[in-house]
Structure formats: structure tokens, C-alpha cells
Amino acid sequence: MDRPGETTHFGFKDVPLGDKQTLVNDVFHSVASRYDLMNDLMSAGLHRVWKDIMINALDPPRSDRPFKLLDVAGGTGDISFRAAKAAGEGFHATVCDINSDMLAVGRERAAKRHLDTRVDFVEGNAEALAFADRSFDAYTIAFGIRNVPQIDKALREAYRVLKPGSRFLCLEFSTVEMPGLDKLYDLFSFKVIPPLGRMVTGDAESYQYLVESIRKFPKPNAFADMIRDAGFSRVSWQTLTGGIVALHSGWRL
Ligand SMILES: C[S@@+](CC[C@H](N)C(=O)[O-])C[C@H]1O[C@@H](n2cnc3c(N)ncnc32)[C@H](O)[C@@H]1O
Secondary structure (H helix, E strand, C coil): CCCCCCCEEEEEEEHHHHHHHHHHHHHHHHHHHHHHHHHHHHHHCHHHHHHHHHHHHHHCCCCCCCCEEEEEECCCCHHHHHHHHHHHCCCECCCCCCCCCHHHHHHHHHHHCCCCCEEEEEEEEEEEECCCCEEEEEEEEECCCHHHHCCCHHHHHHHHHHHEEEEEEEEECCCCCCCHHHHHHHHHHHHHHHHHHHHHHCCCHHHHHHHHHHHHCCCCCHHHHHHHHHCCCCEEEEHHHHHEEEEEEEEEE
């Protein structure tokens, strides 16, 4: 860790920057086998709609034109599978995730869907990608970036591996500012999700972290500034479902 003495958030707790990744990894090792089921239960299936909106924005070519997607923090593969379904023969995705258990679930799902030749799974850290400069046509990260300890580093890496003229897309939980919905959302997040997590995965604490980490993530305009600082141009975002989620976009020009 190259920022000695610095602390960061792990949910609502302050922890040494160097400890956060291990704590995050424990969360996803613990929930990996039930991760996809929990996503459906927690969001009443809405995560599928949000992911489809991301794929629409990605708009991969439907032809045999080569198109290489890097799906970072790609976990069990949802974004890459959806992109592969929408794309033509020239499409290939690399799911990169730091957690071997999430990747193992992803590989199984890919085989079941007969997508194992079009989607690869690679263990790696968003902060230090083992890919060449300017090697991908698009970079996606869905519900992943708030778990990364050094977000600025991950954004610079995203910029580095993208070819000029290609796009960065980030789907992440955001800030609900709609009066009424905000109270309901808080109630649901803190009173329903951790107990639901306990019932389904036997682990309430991991889900407590997940809801807390959402509250600590920067607001859309502040996150857009971070994307610009990493070098991206034409940075924009749209909020979805009353601000529960935001989709950020930037271009490497
Ligand atoms: C909430 S899951 C999202 C999975 C998938 N993108 C989806 O939308 O279903 C967050 C993922 O981020 C991964 N992750 C956390 N820190 C990471 C890092 N530094 N580099 C790469 N992946 C990371 C976790 O292992 C986990 O699989």
C-alpha cells in the first residue's frame, strides 16, 4: 500500500486504507454462492433493469467487428453475459475481479449459458490491471467501484487500458434525494436488507457493510469530477429509480 497512515471507510467504520481490500474480500467470499439470488431479492429484480440500461448505453456492435469489453469487478459475470447476448460475433468480454469465489460462480454460469468462449474470467485488482495500455474497446464496472479502496487509482487504470475513442461506464448505487422515497429507502436498507442477508446467506454483517458503503459513496457530481480527473472527457451521468442508482459515462478521446 503506497499511502501509509491513510484511513478510509469500510461502511461507516474508519479503517486503515491497507485493510479495506481484505475486509471487502471477506464480504464477497462470504456471499459469493448466494450473491445472484440476493441481488434479485434485495432489488425485487430491479438490478436486471439497471444492468440492461447499462448495456443499452454500451451498445456493443451486433456484427462480427471485433469488440473487446473489460468488465472490472465483474463478479459472477452478469454485465458481460448481458453484453454478449446483445452483441454480435466479434464480441469478447474479460471479467476481471479480485475475488476467486465470485469468479468461480461466474465461470460455472458462463458454461451453463454456453458463453465460455466469449467471456473469460481473470483474477485481478481494479487498482493495478494486468492489461496492456489501450487494449479495450469499452470498460464497465457495475456495483464494484465503491468497494475499491483507491477509486482514483482504479479510474486511472480504466483510462490507461482503454483505446482512444472508447467508453467508460460505471453503474453504482447513488443518493436518493426524492422526499418520501429517501425515508422508505433508508428503512428498507437498514431494517430489511441485513436481516434478509442473514436469512439467505447466514451473514447479516456483509449486507450491513453493503448498505453502509452505499451511503459513503460520493454524490454523482463529485464522482463525475473524479472521472474527469482521471483523464476522461464528455463525462455525464443519469440517475435511475429516484437516484437509487447512477450510470456514469466518460470517453477516452
Ligand atoms: C457487488 S459485486 C458486483 C458484481 C457484478 N459487477 C454485478 O454487477 O453483479 C462487487 C464486486 O467487486 C469486486 N471487487 C472489490 N474490490 C475489487 C478490486 N479492488 N478489484 C477488482 N474487483 C473488486 C468484488 O470481489 C465483487 O465481486
